[in-house]
Amino acid sequence: xxxxxxLALQFLDSFAFIVLAAAGLAxxxxxxxxxxxxxxxxxxxxxxTATLAVTQLGLPLVVAMVVGGLVTGLFGILTERVIISxxxxxxxxxxxxxxxxxxxLYDRLADSMVAxxxxxxxxxxxxxxRFGNSIDQIATPFGAISYGAFSYSTYRIxxxxxxxxxxxxxxxxxxxxxxGMRARATIQDKETAQAMGVNTDRMYMLTFGIGSALxxxxxxxxxxxxxxxxxxxxxxxxEAFVAVVVGGPSVVLGTALSGGVLGAILATFSNLYGTFIGxxxxxxxxxxxxxxxxxxxTGFIEQLRQRRQESD
Amino acid sequence: xxxxxxxxxxxxxxxxxxxxxxxxxxxIGESRGFWVGFAVAVAVLVxxxxxxxGSQLSLFMVLALLGLSLSVVWGYSGVLSFGQxxxxxxxxxxxxxxxxxxxxxxxxxxAVVAGIVGGGLxxxxxxxxxxxxxxxxxxxxxxxxxxxxxxxxxxAQTAGSEWAIGEAAxxxxxxxxxxxxxxxxxxxxxxxxxxxxxxxxxxxxxxxxISPFYYLVLLLLIGTYLGxxxxxxxxxxxxxxxxxxxxxRTEMFGYNVTRVKFVVFTLGGALAGLxxxxxxxxxxxxxxxxxSLLFATLPVIWVSIGGRKSLLGAVVATLAVEYLRISMAxxxxxxxxxxxxxxxxxxxxxxxxxxxxxxxxxTRLGPGxxxxxxxxxxxxxxxx
Numbered sequence: 105x106x107x108x109x110x111l112a113l114q115f116l117d118s119f120a121f122i123v124l125a126a127a128g129l130a131x132x133x134x135x136x137x138x139x140x141x142x143x144x145x146x147x148x149x150x151x152x153t154a155t156l157a158v159t160q161l162g163l164p165l166v167v168a169m170v171v172g173g174l175v176t177g178l179f180g181i182l183t184e185r186v187i188i189s190x191x192x193x194x195x196x197x198x199x200x201x202x203x204x205x206x207x208x209l210y211d212r213l214a215d216s217m218v219a220x221x222x223x224x225x226x227x228x229x230x231x232x233x234r235f236g237n238s239i240d241q242i243a244t245p246f247g248a249i250s251y252g253a254f255s256y257s258t259y260r261i262x263x264x265x266x267x268x269x270x271x272x273x274x275x276x277x278x279x280x281x282x283x284g285m286r287a288r289a290t291i292q293d294k295e296t297a298q299a300m301g302v303n304t305d306r307m308y309m310l311t312f313g314i315g316s317a318l319x320x321x322x323x324x325x326x327x328x329x330x331x332x333x334x335x336x337x338x339x340x341x342x343e344a345f346v347a348v349v350v351g352g353p354s355v356v357l358g359t360a361l362s363g364g365v366l367g368a369i370l371a372t373f374s375n376l377y378g379t380f381i382g383x384x385x386x387x388x389x390x391x392x393x394x395x396x397x398x399x400x401x402t403g404f405i406e407q408l409r410q411r412r413q414e415s416d
Numbered sequence: 417x418x419x420x421x422x423x424x425x426x427x428x429x430x431x432x433x434x435x436x437x438x439x440x441x442x443x444i445g446e447s448r449g450f451w452v453g454f455a456v457a458v459a460v461l462v463x464x465x466x467x468x469x470g471s472q473l474s475l476f477m478v479l480a481l482l483g484l485s486l487s488v489v490w491g492y493s494g495v496l497s498f499g500q501x502x503x504x505x506x507x508x509x510x511x512x513x514x515x516x517x518x519x520x521x522x523x524x525x526x527a528v529v530a531g532i533v534g535g536g537l538x539x540x541x542x543x544x545x546x547x548x549x550x551x552x553x554x555x556x557x558x559x560x561x562x563x564x565x566x567x568x569x570x571x572a573q574t575a576g577s578e579w580a581i582g583e584a585a586x587x588x589x590x591x592x593x594x595x596x597x598x599x600x601x602x603x604x605x606x607x608x609x610x611x612x613x614x615x616x617x618x619x620x621x622x623x624x625x626i627s628p629f630y631y632l633v634l635l636l637l638i639g640t641y642l643g644x645x646x647x648x649x650x651x652x653x654x655x656x657x658x659x660x661x662x663x664x665r666t667e668m669f670g671y672n673v674t675r676v677k678f679v680v681f682t683l684g685g686a687l688a689g690l691x692x693x694x695x696x697x698x699x700x701x702x703x704x705x706x707x708s709l710l711f712a713t714l715p716v717i718w719v720s721i722g723g724r725k726s727l728l729g730a731v732v733a734t735l736a737v738e739y740l741r742i743s744m745a746x747x748x749x750x751x752x753x754x755x756x757x758x759x760x761x762x763x764x765x766x767x768x769x770x771x772x773x774x775x776x777x778x779t780r781l782g783p784g785x786x787x788x789x790x791x792x793x794x795x796x797x798x799x800x
Contacts, residue, residue, distance in 0.1 A: 187762065217554075217716075218720045229750035232747065341561075341565060342565050342566070348558070394551050394555060398552070
């Protein structure tokens with residue numbers, strides 16, 4: 105029984121970790137066709153901002169976490185304007201050289217990966233130069249709950265709740281609001297959306313901002329439980345990329361489903377054989393999933409749905 | 417461009433027929449001037465150890481082989497792989513394990529072969545799963561990236577004594593020291609390439625020592641470069657480029673796209689394995705940092721900056737970037753490297769060497785005559 109509780113808690117923990125790690129990446133990839141290799145560094149910005157807001161400015165933890173998300177979101181918008189769309193450099197070069205110097209990186213997957221990797225090098229090393237190899241951490245809030253001979257950090261259970269809440273909020277934002285309608289129209293057919301009066305440029309900017317803010321919030325949420333060093337973003341990358349690959353084209357549903365499936369695999373194997381085997385199992389699961397479902401889980405669901413429609 | 421195949425045939429001289437195998441639309445540099453320049457560059461590299469630090473340059477040339485492997489896989493076949501270092505590392509570790517267990521000249525020679533085969537085989541296995549599993553485009557990239565991270569995690573935790581193959585302990589983060597000195601040949605007829613400087617005396621310069629390893633690597637690099645030029649300008653190379661430009665169209669023409677990608681990926685793996693073997697042999701040591709995220713992206717940086725569709729670009733950029741990286745070894749080095757990468761990919765997406773070539777051709781022909789430079793990129797079309 106107690107072992108069952110252990111496993112359930114570990115599953116919640118893995119689920120929250122995967123969903124939070126992947127959410128920002130999935131939105132930016134699914135909607136803009138941009139692979140953000142600086143995703144880990146966006147998480148870093150959120151984590152550092154939240155931590156410094158608590159230790160230096162003395163803000164309450166919850167406020168600090170929101171600040172972490174907001175600052176990262178703003179940084180994301182800046183990144184989008186300067187690097188991804190090249191709007192600001194092009195504005196300057198139009199005035200001085202009379203031509204554009206940068207092609208937007210939308211749907212140029214390989215180029216976007218290389219460019220954002222350059223950004224990630226700058227950010228990691230910049231953080232190391234500015235803040236050193238580590239900064240003071242904030243204490244884990246809420247204490248622990250105990251059952252039987254075990255105890256478990258309450259904060260980690262809160263994290264699972266927050267991850268579900270974020271998924272729901274993102275789902276609501278992209279399916280039930282005017283903004284979501286415009287964003288989805290931009291993904292489906294950029295030209296038609298423009299013709300219908302959607303400012304697609306602004307949609308891309310805001311989407312990148314929201315994806316970045318989610319990454320930053322992830323960093324802020326995990327700030328009390330991971331060590332604060334410039335490379336902290338790396339530990340999210342495997343889970344984030346695997347979840348995006350396994351999830352497939354539908355952003356929110358895909359992230360939720362792959363978080364569930366991969367979370368179960370990660371929790372089970374980590375619980376039985378240790379963290380390393382858990383990670384290997386995660387990769388093997390991803391390889392198997394891609395071998396049989398090349399478009400991920402949601403691509404497979406979409407295929408089933410189409411087949412049923414055809415047979416009707 | 418001056419080559420006219422209708423004009424070719426038996427009445428052409430042997431050198432020009434030989435030369436035509438190295439030239440074609442898929443590589444830059446087909447003028448007489450280019451080959452003269454190439455010969456001069458090789459001559460400079462041959463005498464370089466007399467004046468400069470040949471040991472450092474030999475490391476850069478080893479890494480240039482790794483850059484070439486990515487250039488073939490990504491630049492010519494369109495498969496962006498962050499996993500070249502996986503095959504590089506597997507080649508290096510295989511070389512280490514085999515040579516430590518069989519530390520005789522014959523055993524070490526076999527270890528070199530084993531390292532190359534190890535790199536190729538691991539690429540074949542990963543490639544089989546990906547390409548025959550229908551994994552495409554960016555998902556291939558993500559899987560190669562994830563396998564790099566997993567290899568790093570795996571090798572980093574092999575510190576315990578249970579992680580040993582024969583007498584070779586994998587050693588976790590501490591790596592694998594005491595790799596035997598690279599010796600090629602069989603018992604009785606072998607030659608040691610590492611720590612076996614060759615004393616020379618030239619009138620006017622004086623006495624100096626040259627390292628046989630430097631010349632081994634130089635020979636391998638030139639051979640690989642010319643060999644790859646033949647490959648990418650052959651019929652098979654044209655199919656590779658067709659796959660890069662438009663997979664669906666190439667499939668429609670009756671080519672087995674999956675097999676082309678699989679074969680090229682395996683070849684790239686073997687080449688990365690060779691590079692890894694030489695890396696481990698030169699340093700007499702190998703550790704898991706070769707699987708780290710930074711090292712995994714270095715080949716992508718070299719190839720992007722030099723020009724992914726140019727073999728020469730890969731070699732030149734590897735040498736240049738590594739030289740910069742070593743000589744700026746301060747904490748700002750990575751920031752500058754990142755900025756260089758970012759600016760190159762944004763402003764010169766096709767890379768530095770093709771851009772330079774374009775400028776040279778334009779000045780020679782005069783503006784307006786150099787057609788084709790603005791030809792639309794087929795890969796940017798929407799394929800579905």
